[in-house]
Amino acid sequence: MPPPSQTDGALCAAFLEGDKNAFGELMRRHQQTVFRLVRRYAATPDEARDLTQRAFLQAFEAASRTLPRLAAAPGEIPFKAWLLRIAINLGKNQVRDGARWARAPLEAVEASAERPPDAQAALERAESEALTRRAVTALPKRQREVFTLRIDGGLPFAEIAETLGISEGNAKSHFHYAVKRLRDEVRTLSVVPNVPKGQS
Amino acid sequence: MNCEQVELALLEPERSPEVQAHLSTCEACQAFARDLGVVTELAALPEPSATERAALEGLPEATWAEWRKGQRSRQHWLGYAAAAGFGALVAAAGFWSARPVREVVVERVVERPAVQLASAEFEQPNLSPDDVFFEVTWPDLPEGEDP
Structure with a gap:
């Protein structure tokens, strides 16, 4: 289990090197916030759950693309910022694609x-x-x-x-x-x- | 503090004595504070229900499985792409080596007898070296005219 003091960026880097515990810790830290953000746009709890999962997957995807570049110019991955922005965009797209906001x-x-x-x-x-x-x-x-x-x-x-x-x-x-x-x-x-x- | 500064300060949960003092005398800011409370309350969603909380259970494990699936699928695609690229390279090399090569004219030239080539250099072989050169003189000008 990674120490709770570890930053999101460090956890993200650890996860991309194959540390499953770092993945779990990142999810536990942020899944409530992401879920609360996307549920405004979701018609059902399952849909909100699906949007939450997609937000995490896309954020991890973005991190895996960025990590090699950070080796050349060291810096921290702004994981939470990406995650929340992705979550909001996914929510808005959900509304646009399904026009489900009324429900x-x-x-x-x-x-x-x-x-x-x-x-x-x-x-x-x-x-x-x-x-x-x-x-x-x-x-x-x-x-x-x-x-x-x-x-x-x-x-x-x-x-x-x-x-x-x-x-x-x-x-x-x-x-x-x-x-x-x-x-x-x-x-x-x-x-x-x-x-x-x-x-x- | 003016009204706009107070309105922005009201967005934070803590209210300074300065803000409180302004608020006690300004009706417009009192109205904004009231509207802020009403709007945020109406816009806020209720706390997640038991069903919603249950939906989050096991999400890290499910997401991990999904991530692994995506990685495997990507590796497969990368494998297919690499194989397709290699195949294309082999095919291109095959085409290149099997392409028809045109016979070059040089070969015919080389096959000619050397004598023939030598005689081909002079159209009038009987000219002496003196015949090749000729004198160049200035033309005679009429008298009184300068060139």
């Missing part, structure tokens, strides 16, 4: 254990959630990436910036725009009283 949030809502006691309020709440989640998948690329890495992945802005190769201030700015855009969408489409129309 995913509703199923997720059904699976949710927390429900307001009032049926009408619950219905309105579910509608607003579905609208907002749909609006998230329709955000401009960079805003969507930053927003989902923050909300679904739970990453701090510094790590989001590192993942996407932008500055931390830029990441915050994209998130800020995304929130304002979503707020406007919700105001236009929703009947939720929490976001009243005409208020700044």
Whole structure:
């Protein structure tokens, strides 16, 4: 079992030299985050699992192509950044190819254990959630990436910036725009009283 | 702090006393803070269900198997590609060695008798060396004209 202090890059290099334990450790470290990112775009848990697996395989593939080049110019493989970017892209492609996004949030809502006691309020709440989640998948690329890495992945802005190769201030700015855009969408489409129309 | 700076600061979980002070007096920033909470709550997905958590069990092992399968398949393809490349090389070499070679004219020239070749150099063999050269003189100009 590799020591937990080992960096992702070191684990990745060890795995590419045939260390199966390094592979397992990398997966255990990141599979929850990747799964949380892709489940927004998946219709079923199995689909989310499949997307998670594909994200890992593609990241390992990218690492195996890059490793020989790093021998010439030493550096660390930015494995997590690749993995998360691949996961987001796979998720978006899933939506584009299958147009399945409409089902995913509703199923997720059904699976949710927390429900307001009032049926009408619950219905309105579910509608607003579905609208907002749909609006998230329709955000401009960079805003969507930053927003989902923050909300679904739970990453701090510094790590989001590192993942996407932008500055931390830029990441915050994209998130800020995304929130304002979503707020406007919700105001236009929703009947939720929490976001009243005409208020700044 | 202006409103935009406060709005950006509100994106972080901690709120500094400066942000709190601004927030207590600015209605626009209060509204943004409220909207931020509502939007992020509506957009967030619920925690993974038991079914979803179960789907992740055994994923590292399954992914490892998939990776190995992909590697083996790639090695097979590389083997086929190498064999095909070698075959193409052998075929090209075969074609090259079996190609028809044209008879070269040089052979006929070499076969000619040496005398024939020597006589072929002079069209008028009877000319003496003196006949070959001739004098070059300037033409006579009419008087009074400069060249």
